[in-house]
Amino acid sequence: MEELKDASIHHTAIRISNEIKNMKLYSELYKSVQKIVCSPEVNKENIKSTLQAALLSNGLDTDIRNIVYHLIRSTVRNEYKITSLSSDPLNYLRRAGIQWERRVRKSLCNMCNEMQVTLQGQPRLSTDKEELLNKWNELSNYQIDLSNYRPVYAPKDLLEVLLSLKGPQRQEDDLHPKWEFSHIGLPVKKIYDLRMHFLDLIRNEKTANWSLLCQKVLQKRHSPLCQHLLKKGQTPTQYRGAFWAFVLGSHVEQYDQDHWDKLKLSVMNTDLIVDKLIFKDVQLTATNDDQYFVYEDVLYQVMLCFSRDTEINQIINQDIVNHSKTKQYDGPPSVVPFHGICMFAAPFCYIFDSPVKLYFTFRAFYIRYCHRLTTINTHPQGIVSLCLLFEKLLQTHEPELWSHFREIQIQPIRIVFKWLMRAFSGHLPPDELLILWDLILGFDSLEIIPLLAIVILSFRKESLMQVVTVENIEAVLADLSSIKILPLLQLALTNRD
Structure with a gap:
């Protein structure tokens, strides 16, 4: 058994070493290690222990540990995806994800046809390029006609697709309540499992x-x-x-700065249809938000560069199956902009003064978490799983509210979906939202989002039980400025059975 364990560790070490060699940081890391190896700190007669001590004293030991930490986290995510492709019985759900992706790209292509532009864009006119360059730090003053542009899709469009998902019929379906997502056989946590997962949140540890x-x-x-x-x-x-x-793992190195400069140059040189969609989205959302309008200029910079970043899809490695009989649609260099996409970046404006530092931390957050909220997939933290978790928690722990929604024939998921898909950005005050995102990062879990949605409904239960229309329900939940998420979450995780 020990031999198998040693062999497993050996193969894992080789795989991680090979992955590190393919990283941008490898060249500088290798040079640093070489310098230490050649230093007097390392004794050739006892190279192993003296090299380890030298790496530790020079801080490289921590750097290497952090690199391995991030590699293992990303590997776990990719291994789940590989396994799901080969053995996941919910093939219909994966097909729905592919169809949704094609539908979005087809909509973008249709918009290109309407505007008589190409998806790949065209060289930017010299006068336009000069204006864009001069106004790069005040892009809110950059004049552009957006009257004929509209978002490719909004959260409600994705929700309609999710609510229309039809899986294979099972005999036991007749025994289950007719929930919006009850027929989807994805495993989700019960409240006990959530309590165990978020145990550190409810531990009473006092720090002076x-x-x-x-x-x-x-x-x-x-x-x-x-x-x-x-x-x-x-x-x-x-x-x-x-x-x-x-x-x-988003500290900015020189190669990151070079990458940002290339993205900025691409913005200056090429006029893409997604540029208009980015401007439109910022104006429809952040510019109209009392908490974020002051960051309009930096959001234009970040999102325009985001729209050019081909590495994003490469890292996410979306699994789009090519069917020979199905028409394929090209996509933009990066993610297809949708209504509200800039709100994933907006909270980072409260954390970073530098657009470059903001960009790379936002990009890493999007790649690890946000993209799961806008794609149909079988991942345990994908938007489908989060909707199912919300639904089961509501019915199990707030049966009166659940029955009330049923009686007035309003689907509860329609009320909270915008919270889930945006991870509450633009709905919670920034200081509370950043605490929520602290927890997402700390526990490496998006499951805190539907849990918070349940807590808010519970907190407003008395008022919700007295209204019977969607408009009045939304009015009850419109202002979340008084919500303090830490005590509410701690109370929910402590008291619920």
Whole structure:
């Protein structure tokens, strides 16, 4: 048994070593290790122990541990996807995801045809390029006609597709309540499982000086320690950016700066239809939001570069099956913009002053979490699973509310879906939202989102039980400025059976 264990560790080490060699940071890392190997700190007669000590004293030991930490996290995510492709019985759900992706891209292509432009874009006119360059730091003053442009899709469009999902009929279906997602056989956690997963959130551990503790953890520069500290939801504002960068592995290196410069140059040189969609989205959402309108200029910068970043889809590695009989549709370099996409980036404006630092941490957050909220998939933290989790928690722990929604013939998921798909961005005040996203990063879980949705409905239960129309329900839930998520979540996780 020990031999098998050793062999497994050996093969894992080889695989991780090969993956590190393919990373952008490998060249600089290799040079740093070479310098240490050649230094007097390393004794050739006892190279193993002296090299380990030298790596530790020079801080490279922590850097390498952090690299391995991020590689393992991303590998676990990819291994799930590979397994699901080969053995997941919910093939209909995966096909729905493919069809949704094609529908979105087809809509974008149709818009290109209407506007008589190509999806690949065209060289930007010199006058336009000059204006864009001059106004790069104040793009709110960049004049552009957006009257004929509309979002490719909105959250309600995705919800309609989710509600129309039809799986294979099972005999036991007749025994189950007719929920919107009850026929989908994805496993989701019960409240006991959630309590165990979020146990650190409800542990009563008193810290005399939280700010000092954060400073000590940051000095160690150890990503897992930073992640653990985020689980408390008490990160001081001045340290949040550093913690998020460590957990997401998004510290800006020279190659990142070079990548940003290339993306910016692409914005200057090429006029894409997604540019108009980005401008339109920022104006429809962040510009009209009292909390985010002041960040309009930086959001244009970040989202325009985001729209050019071909690495995003490569990292996400979406599994789109090519069927020879099905027409294929091209897509933009990056993600197809939808109504509200910039709200995934907007909260980062409260954390980072530098657009470059903001961009790479936002990009890492989007790749690890946000893209799951806008695609149809079988992942346990995908939007379908989160909807199913919300539905089961509501029926199990708020049966009166559930029955009330049924009696007035309103689907509860329609009320909260915008919260789920945006991870509450634009709905919670920024200071509370950032605490929520601290918890997402700390526990590496989006399941906190439907749990919070249930808590809010419970908190407003008395008012909700007295109204019978969608408009009045939305009015009851429109203002979340008084919501304090930490005490509510802790109460919910502590008291529910």
